[in-house]
Amino acid sequence: MIIKSLLLTYFKNHRNASFRFGNRINCIFGKNGKGKTNLLDAVYYLSFTKSGVGSQDRLAVTHNAPAFTIYGKYENHTIAVQFERGKTKSFKIDGKEPDRLSDVIGKVPLVMVLPDDTDMIREGSDKRRKFFDGAISQFDQEYLQWLLNYNKLLKQRNVLLKQEGVRINFQLLDTYDDQLIPLAEKISGRRGELKEIFLPFLQKNYKELHEGKEVPELNFKTQITEEFESLFKANIQRDQVMQRTLLGSHRDDFEFLLNGKPIKRFGSQGQQKTFIVALKLALYDFLREQTQKKPLLLLDDIFDKLDNSRIQLLAALLTDRKRFGQIFVTDARQDRCKKLLEDEEDVKFIDIT
Numbered sequence: 001m002i003i004k005s006l007l008l009t010y011f012k013n014h015r016n017a018s019f020r021f022g023n024r025i026n027c028i029f030g031k032n033g034k035g036k037t038n039l040l041d042a043v044y045y046l047s048f049t050k051s052g053v054g055s056q057d058r059l060a061v062t063h064n065a066p067a068f069t070i071y072g073k074y075e076n077h078t079i080a081v082q083f084e085r086g087k088t089k090s091f092k093i094d095g096k097e098p099d100r101l102s103d104v105i106g107k108v109p110l111v112m113v114l115p116d117d118t119d120m121i122r123e124g125s126d127k128r129r130k131f132f133d134g135a136i137s138q139f140d141q142e143y144l145q146w147l148l149n150y151n152k153l154l155k156q157r158n159v160l161l162k163q164e165g166v167r168i169n170f171q172l173l174d175t176y177d178d179q180l181i182p183l184a185e186k187i188s189g190r191r192g193e194l195k196e197i198f199l200p201f202l203q204k205n206y207k208e209l210h211e212g213k214e215v216p217e218l219n220f221k222t223q224i225t226e227e228f229e230s231l232f233k234a235n236i237q238r239d240q241v242m243q244r245t246l247l248g249s250h251r252d253d254f255e256f257l258l259n260g261k262p263i264k265r266f267g268s269q270g271q272q273k274t275f276i277v278a279l280k281l282a283l284y285d286f287l288r289e290q291t292q293k294k295p296l297l298l299l300d301d302i303f304d305k306l307d308n309s310r311i312q313l314l315a316a317l318l319t320d321r322k323r324f325g326q327i328f329v330t331d332a333r334q335d336r337c338k339k340l341l342e343d344e345e346d347v348k349f350i351d352i353t
Contacts, residue, residue, distance in 0.1 A: 001108050001110075002302070003073070003296065004042060004268075006019045006072050006073075007069075008035075008069075009068060009070075010069070011038065011042055011060060012068075014039070014062075019276065021038065021328075023326060024051065024348075025327045025346065026328045026329070026348045026350060027328045027350065028331075028352060029218075029332065029337055029350070030327060030351060031332065034273045034352045035073055036301075038115075039054050039328075040298045040328055041353070042072075043328065044110060045060075045070055046081065047104070047109070048105060048134075049091060049101045049102075049104050052112050052114070059086060066084060066085055068082070070280075074108065079092070079093055089101070091114060093107065098161060100147075105138060106144075107291055108290050108296065109138050109139070109288075110295050111281075111295050111297050112299075113277060113280045114301075120270075120276060121275065122264060125253035131279075132254060133147055134190075138289050138291070140190075147187060149179070150187060151250075153180050154250060155181065158244050158245055160173060161240060161242045181228070183222055183225055187249040188224035188249045195220040195254065198286055204273065204284050204285075205278040209278055209281075209310055210274055210308070210313075217299070218256065219254075220252070222224050222253075223252075224248075228247070231247060231310040270306065277306075284324075285323075288323075291294070297325070299327065299329055302330075303336065304326065311340070315340040
């Protein structure tokens with residue numbers, strides 16, 4: 001997949017900007033705060049219908065502007081999004097609105113690596129679930145609909161449990177439960193399958209980034225067992241006391257290990273960064289195999305907190321034309337980006353000043 005050009009209007013700090021991209025490696029450099037990450041985020045937006053850096057739609061509108069638009073021209077089609085304050089967000093693919101926003105996801109497979117991605121190691125399970133859910137959703141629309149329906153039902157059930165001074169409508173609760181339980185079993189089952197398929201990709205990529213004997217592993221933790229339905233229904237009193245649903249797929253977690261030990265506790269800063277980069281490159285290889293397309297690869301400040309040997313290994317990987325398609329790399333240091341990629345024939349340097 002290749003994006004040829006991008007037009008931004010009042011998107012974050014890009015008031016009116018247009019960019020043309022090369023088919024292989026695009027190195028975007030400039031001082032911090034000039035909009036390098038925002039440019040990548042706009043490309044991400046067109047694949048996932050939302051920001052990849054956690055900002056809400058309304059916060060992506062340039063200060064005092066009424067709306068933002070992003071228009072991307074790809075090899076075979078166009079994707080455009082507009083968000084206007086106080087109104088719904090609209091997408092168009094080749095000039096036509098999709099039936100659902102979720103229909104956009106998977107049209108252009110994409111993997112983005114951000115400096116804050118190591119938070120996935122240090123913070124709660126929701127970030128790790130989000131990563132693996134995003135991996136599946138880019139090629140499996142059925143799973144994406146399971147997930148959307150589950151989250152909607154979970155929210156409705158929790159609202160019901162939070163009602164104070166009102167007797168809970170157990171008939172309505174049973175209706176939610178009858179839908180939630182099979183969805184939880186499907187979702188967690190698919191996540192468990194993914195863990196087994198994904199692990200070899202992770203181990204291969206980590207080995208390519210680190211010349212040592214460190215071995216990454218994944219451990220999938222879930223409450224969804226053969227007894228889940230009976231446990232879920234028996235837990236209603238605890239759910240009422242806590243005013244939220246305590247059991248389900250929303251409690252699943254993926255534990256990251258290095259040589260059998262939790263990398264969260266025992267991994268150095270460099271090891272954690274290497275693990276995350278390997279995880280994202282594993283996602284790239286996984287999606288390429290599942291979709292038979294080369295995803296877009298967005299690397300934001302990728303060389304930060306890596307030692308020189310790992311930087312050289314990573315730069316060498318990116319020049320593999322058979323493996324990678326279009327790549328975007330941001331770097332505050334123009335000299336480093338040019339030096340690392342000086343031997344690559346097809347590199348476009350984009351200066352954001």
